[in-house]
Amino acid sequence: MAGYVVERHGYVNAGSMAADIITDMIANGFVQIKPSGGSDFNKSTATGAYFICLEAGPTVDPLNSTQPWRVGFDIIMGTGTGATVPEVFMAYVGTPLQITASGALAERSVDNSGDVTFPDIIGAVGGQVNPNPSSYNCVTVNTANGVASYKPLLGNTNNVDEPGKGLVNRIKRVGTSGSSYPLSYRLVIGPRGFWLGVWEDASTTETSSAFNWVLVQRPVDRTTGAVLTTGKAPVFCVNASGGRFWQFTVRESDILRPGKRRFADTHSEDSEAIINAQNQVSLSEDGKYIVTFPSRLNTSRYRYPHELDMLGITSADVVSQNSDVPLTVYGESAARTYKAMHGTGGSNTGMRLLVLSQGGGIS
Numbered sequence: 001m002a003g004y005v006v007e008r009h010g011y012v013n014a015g016s017m018a019a020d021i022i023t024d025m026i027a028n029g030f031v032q033i034k035p036s037g038g039s040d041f042n043k044s045t046a047t048g049a050y051f052i053c054l055e056a057g058p059t060v061d062p063l064n065s066t067q068p069w070r071v072g073f074d075i076i077m078g079t080g081t082g083a084t085v086p087e088v089f090m091a092y093v094g095t096p097l098q099i100t101a102s103g104a105l106a107e108r109s110v111d112n113s114g115d116v117t118f119p120d121i122i123g124a125v126g127g128q129v130n131p132n133p134s135s136y137n138c139v140t141v142n143t144a145n146g147v148a149s150y151k152p153l154l155g156n157t158n159n160v161d162e163p164g165k166g167l168v169n170r171i172k173r174v175g176t177s178g179s180s181y182p183l184s185y186r187l188v189i190g191p192r193g194f195w196l197g198v199w200e201d202a203s204t205t206e207t208s209s210a211f212n213w214v215l216v217q218r219p220v221d222r223t224t225g226a227v228l229t230t231g232k233a234p235v236f237c238v239n240a241s242g243g244r245f246w247q248f249t250v251r252e253s254d255i256l257r258p259g260k261r262r263f264a265d266t267h268s269e270d271s272e273a274i275i276n277a278q279n280q281v282s283l284s285e286d287g288k289y290i291v292t293f294p295s296r297l298n299t300s301r302y303r304y305p306h307e308l309d310m311l312g313i314t315s316a317d318v319v320s321q322n323s324d325v326p327l328t329v330y331g332e333s334a335a336r337t338y339k340a341m342h343g344t345g346g347s348n349t350g351m352r353l354l355v356l357s358q359g360g361g362i363s
Contacts, residue, residue, distance in 0.1 A: 002059075002191065002362060002363050003191065003363065004188070004189040004362075005187070005188050008185055010182050011183040012183075013085055013183075014088065014089040014170070014183065015075045015089070017184075018089050019043035021185055022043070022046075025054055025194070026041060028059075029060040030054040030056060032054060033053040033096075033101050034053040034102065047086075048077060048086065049075055049076055049077045051072065051073070051075070053099050054070060054071050055069070055096075056070070056193075056194075060189060060190070060193065061193065061218065062227060063229055067235075067251060068095065069093065069094065069095055069250050070093070070095065070098075070099040071091065071092070071093055072091070072092040072093075072094075072103075073089065073091055076088035076089075076090065085171065085174075085176055085178065089167045089168035090129070092121060092124050092125065093237050094258050095257065095258075097257065098122050099123070106121070107120065107121055107122065108120045108122050123258040125214050125241060126212070126244075126246065127164040127246075128165075128261070129165055161173050164241050166241065167198050167214065170210070181201075182201050183198060183199070184198070184199055186339070188310065190217070190360065190361045192218045192361065193217025193235070194215075195310050195311060195356070196214050197341060197355070198211075198213070199211040211341070212242070213341075214237065214238075215239065215308060215311050216235065216236070217309075217310050218234075218235055219234070219304060219306035220307060220309045221306060222307050223330070224330055224331070225330030232252040232302065233253050234251070236308060237249075238264050238275070238294060239264075245263060245275060246263060247261075247271070247274060248261045248262060264294075265277040265278075273296070274295060274297060275313055276351060279315070279345065280315050281315065282315035283315075289314055291327060292312065292313050292314070293307040293313070295308075310355065310356045310360070311353060311354070312338050312355075313353065314351075315351070315352065316349050317349065319354070320340065322339070324337050325354050332359070334359060336359030337356075337358040338356055340354055341353040341355055
């Protein structure tokens with residue numbers, strides 16, 4: 001079978017959910033880099049804090065042999081409001097230079113433009129991550145995992161969670177009551193990248209909170225659907241975390257480092273919005289609804305007339321959640337199927353994501 005799609009439910013903490021996600025990724029095209037030395041990942045023993053690095057293999061990325069990229073997952077244990085629980089699930093995307101076989105993560109200090117006021121981890125999913133223990137909202141480097149990474153400030157009664165950082169960040173809010181806030185995930189792995197979405201079941205349906213996702217893929221030609229593998233061949237990351245939407249370039253053929261994190265739904269310097277996360281009109285005059293793919297892509301140097309076809313965007317008012325949406329694109333002989341996910345607004349309103357589930361290299 002080409003590609004892989006799965007949806008699982010009923011996790012009482014982020015750690016147990018992450019263990020299944022990692023197991024699915026390793027079994028379907030990703031190669032375990034760390035832990036190294038022949039120690040295969042075992043989800044039954046992954047109950048505490050741990051860090052793992054996975055690299056996209058040849059069935060996930062057509063240029064993996066010459067332009068590899070990696071995903072790092074860091075599961076962090078909480079120490080506040082009750083017993084220790086694994087309720088912070090961080091994610092990082094970069095090249096082997098930023099996410100090494102030893103598990104080290106590269107940091108970025110203040111740059112010349114002043115955009116970064118304190119260190120940040122390169123390629124972090126979500127808002128700016130601060131790994132410096134002497135700076136804001138961080139008490140120690142996460143040495144338990146042997147990784148110089150972010151660790152939220154815990155044990156302080158005045159502190160709150162940082163839901164905009166990482167895929168799950170909810171220690172203070174949930175504590176040991178994870179069964180009251182069960183987690184689910186959907187994972188899509190295709191021949192040019194992957195999409196991962198995680199959410200709290202009832203909370204997301206009722207208020208649109210706690211639905212975070214990340215897409216990493218090589219873009220495709222807007223006419224033919226062919227994957228861009230020539231020239232600088234950039235890899236793009238788009239993600240949502242804590243209700244904010246971000247984008248960055250993971251790598252290019254000659255730039256082996258993720259670019260600066262920018263908003264994905266707002267125009268900014270040298271970067272255009274590639275999605276509309278607001279209420280939107282998606283109906284045409286003849287009663288059909290319109291689906292768009294993230295486009296207007298650019299790196300720090302070049303603009304690309306391509307799009308990210310693993311993720312569609314439409315109004316939440318015209319497609320119901322969990323429905324299968326057929327789309328015929330790029331002159332293909334058969335329609336693809338996209339799964340309609342949560343809306344961005346309360347009561348299932350706003351923008352709705354459509355995630356590829358069949359066709360386009362997935363069968």
